[in-house]
Amino acid sequence: MAGRLNIIRTHITGVGGYLPERVMTNKDLESIVDTDDAWIFERTGIRERHIIADGQHTSDLAAAAARQALEDAGLSVDDLDALIVATTTPDMIFPSTATIVQSKLGASGFPAWDIQAVCSGFVYGLAQADAMIRAGMFHRVLLIGAESMSRIMDWTDRSTCVLFGDGAGAVILEARDASEDGHGGVIGSVLKADGSYRPLLMARHPHPGASPDMPDMAVDAAGVAAVEMQGNEVFRNAVNKLGEVVGDVLAHCSMQPAEVDWLIPHQANIRIILATAKKLKLDAGHIAITVEKHANTSAASVPLALNSYYREGRIRKGQVLLLEAFGAGFVWGANLVRWSKD
Ligand code: UT7
Numbered sequence: 001m002a003g004r005l006n007i008i009r010t011h012i013t014g015v016g017g018y019l020p021e022r023v024m025t026n027k028d029l030e031s032i033v034d035t036d037d038a039w040i041f042e043r044t045g046i047r048e049r050h051i052i053a054d055g056q057h058t059s060d061l062a063a064a065a066a067r068q069a070l071e072d073a074g075l076s077v078d079d080l081d082a083l084i085v086a087t088t089t090p091d092m093i094f095p096s097t098a099t100i101v102q103s104k105l106g107a108s109g110f111p112a113w114d115i116q117a118v119c120s121g122f123v124y125g126l127a128q129a130d131a132m133i134r135a136g137m138f139h140r141v142l143l144i145g146a147e148s149m150s151r152i153m154d155w156t157d158r159s160t161c162v163l164f165g166d167g168a169g170a171v172i173l174e175a176r177d178a179s180e181d182g183h184g185g186v187i188g189s190v191l192k193a194d195g196s197y198r199p200l201l202m203a204r205h206p207h208p209g210a211s212p213d214m215p216d217m218a219v220d221a222a223g224v225a226a227v228e229m230q231g232n233e234v235f236r237n238a239v240n241k242l243g244e245v246v247g248d249v250l251a252h253c254s255m256q257p258a259e260v261d262w263l264i265p266h267q268a269n270i271r272i273i274l275a276t277a278k279k280l281k282l283d284a285g286h287i288a289i290t291v292e293k294h295a296n297t298s299a300a301s302v303p304l305a306l307n308s309y310y311r312e313g314r315i316r317k318g319q320v321l322l323l324e325a326f327g328a329g330f331v332w333g334a335n336l337v338r339w340s341k342d
Helices: 026-030 037-044 058-073 097-104 118-134 195-200 231-252 270-279 298-311
Strands: 008-018 022-025 048-051 082-086 112-115 140-148 166-177 185-193 201-203 227-229 262-265 320-327 331-338
Touching: 008 058, 008 118, 008 298, 022 026, 026 037, 037 270, 048 166, 058 082, 058 097, 058 140, 058 166, 058 298, 082 097, 082 118, 097 112, 097 140, 112 118, 118 140, 118 166, 118 185, 118 298, 118 320, 118 331, 140 298, 166 298, 185 231, 195 201, 195 231, 231 270, 231 320, 231 331, 262 270, 262 298, 298 320
Parallel strands: 082 112, 082 140, 262 320
Antiparallel strands: 008 166, 008 185, 022 048, 140 166, 185 331, 201 227, 320 331
């Protein structure tokens, strides 16, 4: 006798975030580089960013966000089956930040690994975890986006150091039978990459000779590789590629722009966010905007925006969220999620 075929969906059942205590305003930056609050705010929408403390590491930010997400889901770390950290600023080259976070959370045993998709790390991680959960490999996954971007800034380069901030966001992802929960959970994802654009945005490997095709490495005062970016080229590509990928993910899920309740975008620049929202014909009341207070926190930016709007009670059960991100590589992508938390 044929058994009933269970359809598994991935639900977000816990959300958390952490921002380091120290706030650096645009005014503070005026005494570091030749810039001003008006330029930064008009060109980017940023007013301030959080900066990691001396002695704090990406894994500390990640663990703090994870604890809040676990509490929100009503779970303990021992309930997890896997832990993924999306980061481009790991504590070390190895071991992975995920294994360090697992240990700091007081757990061991279940698999833990990092993914590197720069600013798109969380969107990539959500697609990966969703696929593994739906394949039946894991029941509960902790996915974290965590960054200490201030550690890879050239603090003499005004064209980059004003743009980034530090922080972490986390979600608990759980398998549920579709028959229990209608059409809630992750609906689908689209991921893209094109490495031919890599000279436009990068932080080179800190080891001499590790980037043979790219001499003249930019370094910060301590000799550490720093972010280099051709801002306006990155901007132009971000607008075009994000405009395409939000259409692609809707088509992939057979959905229409009018069905989207919230755009939860990567928070690099308010002008990029508004250009993507315009493509979707979404007005300001349907866009999560945290770039003013967080700046660009790379892989942490999407989960931090999600956490802010969730905790403010703005995201409601049954609503459709469109998450998107774009970063160095280039790598970009989008996920559609039907919110199933109360
Ligand atoms: O998360 C990964 C993806 N990253 C992004 O999406 C970032 C994408 N790029 C951007 O957001 C924008 O291109 C920037 C915000 C980085 C720059 O804005 P822009 O409108 O593209 O300015 P620009 O680079 O064309 O520079 C315009 C002027 C230049 O002066 P001149 O050459 O016209 O005299 C810059 O030197 O603004 C100057 N400038 C600044 N002035 C004051 C650049 N940075 C600053 C600054 N303060 N911090």
